[in-house]
Amino acid sequence: MRADDPPLIESPEVDRFHRVTFRLEAPQAEKVDLRGIQRTLIKLTKDKNGVWSVTVGPLAPGIYGYSFIVDGEAMLDPENPRMKPERSPETSLLEVTSDNPLPFQWQDVPHGTIRLHDYRSKPLERLRRLRVYTPPGYDANPTKHYPVLYLFHGTGDTEATWTEFGRAHMILDNLLAEGKAQPMLVVMPDGHADLDDEEGIGRRNLEEFENDLLQSVVPYVDKNYRTRPDADHRAVCGLSMGGIQSLFTGLRHPELFAWIGGMSAWVPDVDSCCATTLNDASVAKSRRLLWLQIGSDDPYLPQYKEFEVAMERHHVKRDFHITEGAHTWPVWRGYLSEFAPLLFH
Amino acid sequence: MRADDPPLIESPEVDRFHRVTFRLEAPQAEKVDLRGIQRTLIKLTKDKNGVWSVTVGPLAPGIYGYSFIVDGEAMLDPENPRMKPERSPETSLLEVTSDNPLPFQWQDVPHGTIRLHDYRSKPLERLRRLRVYTPPGYDANPTKHYPVLYLFHGTGDTEATWTEFGRAHMILDNLLAEGKAQPMLVVMPDGHADLDDEEGIGRRNLEEFENDLLQSVVPYVDKNYRTRPDADHRAVCGLSMGGIQSLFTGLRHPELFAWIGGMSAWVPDVDSCCATTLNDASVAKSRRLLWLQIGSDDPYLPQYKEFEVAMERHHVKRDFHITEGAHTWPVWRGYLSEFAPLLFH
Numbered sequence: 001m002r003a004d005d006p007p008l009i010e011s012p013e014v015d016r017f018h019r020v021t022f023r024l025e026a027p028q029a030e031k032v033d034l035r036g037i038q039r040t041l042i043k044l045t046k047d048k049n050g051v052w053s054v055t056v057g058p059l060a061p062g063i064y065g066y067s068f069i070v071d072g073e074a075m076l077d078p079e080n081p082r083m084k085p086e087r088s089p090e091t092s093l094l095e096v097t098s099d100n101p102l103p104f105q106w107q108d109v110p111h112g113t114i115r116l117h118d119y120r121s122k123p124l125e126r127l128r129r130l131r132v133y134t135p136p137g138y139d140a141n142p143t144k145h146y147p148v149l150y151l152f153h154g155t156g157d158t159e160a161t162w163t164e165f166g167r168a169h170m171i172l173d174n175l176l177a178e179g180k181a182q183p184m185l186v187v188m189p190d191g192h193a194d195l196d197d198e199e200g201i202g203r204r205n206l207e208e209f210e211n212d213l214l215q216s217v218v219p220y221v222d223k224n225y226r227t228r229p230d231a232d233h234r235a236v237c238g239l240s241m242g243g244i245q246s247l248f249t250g251l252r253h254p255e256l257f258a259w260i261g262g263m264s265a266w267v268p269d270v271d272s273c274c275a276t277t278l279n280d281a282s283v284a285k286s287r288r289l290l291w292l293q294i295g296s297d298d299p300y301l302p303q304y305k306e307f308e309v310a311m312e313r314h315h316v317k318r319d320f321h322i323t324e325g326a327h328t329w330p331v332w333r334g335y336l337s338e339f340a341p342l343l344f345h
Numbered sequence: 346m347r348a349d350d351p352p353l354i355e356s357p358e359v360d361r362f363h364r365v366t367f368r369l370e371a372p373q374a375e376k377v378d379l380r381g382i383q384r385t386l387i388k389l390t391k392d393k394n395g396v397w398s399v400t401v402g403p404l405a406p407g408i409y410g411y412s413f414i415v416d417g418e419a420m421l422d423p424e425n426p427r428m429k430p431e432r433s434p435e436t437s438l439l440e441v442t443s444d445n446p447l448p449f450q451w452q453d454v455p456h457g458t459i460r461l462h463d464y465r466s467k468p469l470e471r472l473r474r475l476r477v478y479t480p481p482g483y484d485a486n487p488t489k490h491y492p493v494l495y496l497f498h499g500t501g502d503t504e505a506t507w508t509e510f511g512r513a514h515m516i517l518d519n520l521l522a523e524g525k526a527q528p529m530l531v532v533m534p535d536g537h538a539d540l541d542d543e544e545g546i547g548r549r550n551l552e553e554f555e556n557d558l559l560q561s562v563v564p565y566v567d568k569n570y571r572t573r574p575d576a577d578h579r580a581v582c583g584l585s586m587g588g589i590q591s592l593f594t595g596l597r598h599p600e601l602f603a604w605i606g607g608m609s610a611w612v613p614d615v616d617s618c619c620a621t622t623l624n625d626a627s628v629a630k631s632r633r634l635l636w637l638q639i640g641s642d643d644p645y646l647p648q649y650k651e652f653e654v655a656m657e658r659h660h661v662k663r664d665f666h667i668t669e670g671a672h673t674w675p676v677w678r679g680y681l682s683e684f685a686p687l688l689f690h
Contacts, residue, residue: 026418028416028417028418071373072373073371073373074423075420075423076421076434078419078420078433078434078435079433080434081430081431081432081433081434081503083434085426086426087426088423088424088426089421089423089425089426089428089434090423106463106465106472108465111462111463113460113461113462114460114461115458115459115460115461116458116459116460116461116508117456117458118451118456120451120453127451139484139487139569139570142484142487158426163461224484225484
């Protein structure tokens with residue numbers, strides 16, 4: 001058997017007390033730290049074979065993203081096949097489970113399916129990726145039609161991050177099993193339309209993303225899935241960069257989206273994007289939800305407050321809250337658990 | 346906008362002549378090489394900002410897996426979100442396209458869907474991952490039932506490698522568009538059942554993988570998909586480690602699989618695994634195909650030849666070929682393009 005680079009060490013190793021040992025073979029490195037498990041870096045120590053290690057915990061059940069910082073450079077754990085999908089891959093994924101699974105962990109309930117597509121974007125003239133969650137029973141009920149939540153990721157993420165790391169599919173499975181949400185499709189596109197815009201919050205990325213969404217993604221989904229293709233059965237929501245995208249496009253297109261959400265969102269300039277629709281009384285009446293949440297420790301809090309002032313000025317009915325937490329995935333998983341149950345009633 | 350670690354450099358960058366520039370920011374590194382683009386390593390050179398780079402090509406259209414070797418350690422390209430799914434992640438993915446797409450590249454034809462599942466394995470008592478390809482038209486024809494190809498990966502791979510890197514879904518889409526294959530499901534499980542067996546060709550991994558396949562995967566697929574649940578409509582095939590798995594389980598279970606394939610396969614010990622079924626004339630008569638291919642430069646060639654001798658000794662009807670090539674993905678993509686058209690006639 002030819003086995004290139006067989007892993008001789010195990011990392012991460014979780015014991016029954018939820019203590020976790022991280023290991024990295026790096027004989028030439030001078031310093032290795034572990035980032036992501038706690039607020040500060042954790043030092044690893046090197047043994048005589050050049051294997052660095054540290055044992056931490058016990059850790060609370062949950063999903064952790066971590067990196068090794070090797071002589072100052074962040075890298076994945078090369079022994080761990082699970083990772084957070086990122087534009088610049090450097091974060092490995094550790095899941096700690098227990099007998100009492102969390103709302104975003106696998107439970108013994110009916111499960112939906114994640115479906116992967118490559119589609120040709122007409123406005124962007126290139127191949128793009130798309131993930132679609134279908135709820136349990138979608139295939140077994142071939143005449144039933146479903147509402148759709150369009151769910152957008154943050155600047156460093158890819159179309160895979162909301163499922164692989166955010167666990168949107170498990171959150172929905174678990175809500176459905178408890179009768180807390182309507183069965184819905186969740187469509188997760190790639191948020192980076194303008195590839196020259198690294199941060200993704202420039203006007204051009206907003207407009208190109210909207211073009212792709214409206215001209216390619218929504219028609220693709222309505223063609224290939226059994227949707228209810230009207231505004232009352234379409235929601236749009238996103239986190240951080242995805243938040244400005246959902247607010248921008250959602251507020252500009254009330255004819256397409258009656259449910260709008262934002263999580264820890266960068267926010268659009270209301271006057272230049274959507275003052276007309278905001279001031280249209282019939283639009284306001286037909287909008288079912290404008291929902292925004294942000295953590296009290298989130299660096300975007302000033303933008304949130306400015307946006308709230310703008311909404312107040314336009315007399316917009318809204319459901320806005322400042323919660324605990326910062327700009328992190330545990331917060332966003334919780335927000336999805338709160339937002340999804342509000343939809344499509 | 347908070348943007349952690351914004352990529353300041355682009356890698357890989359493909360120009361219109363298919364020349365490719367690879368870049369890595371590593372100011373502290375003493376030596377950086379590029380592996381995977383040609384047979385030998387390619388040296389990168391460092392500029393005054395600590396960015397290493399090299400331009401190669403023009404490269405032929407295709408899919409390349411490459412790593413940076415930084416002071417002797419293989420790593421991913423941190424600027425490239427696309428990678429080969431591996432048990433020990435260290436290979437980034439570069440696709441070079443042209444106006445004449447290859448058989449494993451996206452073409453403007455009807456496309457199937459890849460579906461992701463987590464299932465609870467009864468014999469292994471843990472959560473496992475599974476990918477299922479459904480052909481174009483699967484959802485649109487809710488009364489049609491399909492044959493199933495169970496397709497297994499190699500030792501360093503995961504359940505995602507056959508699609509992400511092998512492009513099984515695009516190979517099938519393109520064959521179907523040309524009328525060269527029957528519409529079929531392709532089921533891709535995780536080949537590592539015995540987690541203590543790194544190489545995966547020990548008897549225990551073979552048996553635990555078979556237990557999982559027969560007790561959990563096949564029933565899961567037959568329950569959740571519209572299959573034709575009999576041996577005449579089930580095929581099993583795999584590459585390398587997956588080859589010994591497909592031959593082992595396929596030959597032992599003629600009641601389940603009438604079509605058996607192996608690619609560059611490690612091979613099972615016939616006398617201890619399946620002499621009984623091989624010597625059963627009624628089994629031999631009902632078997633539709635026993636197919637095996639290997640490259641003339643493959644290190645497993647001696648095993649292939651031993652296996653052929655064993656098959657000859659048992660008078661087994663077979664379709665075995667030594668082709669050009671080595672133990673590589675370009676060979677396996679080609680083999681799938683040859684094997685799939687033989688199935689389910």
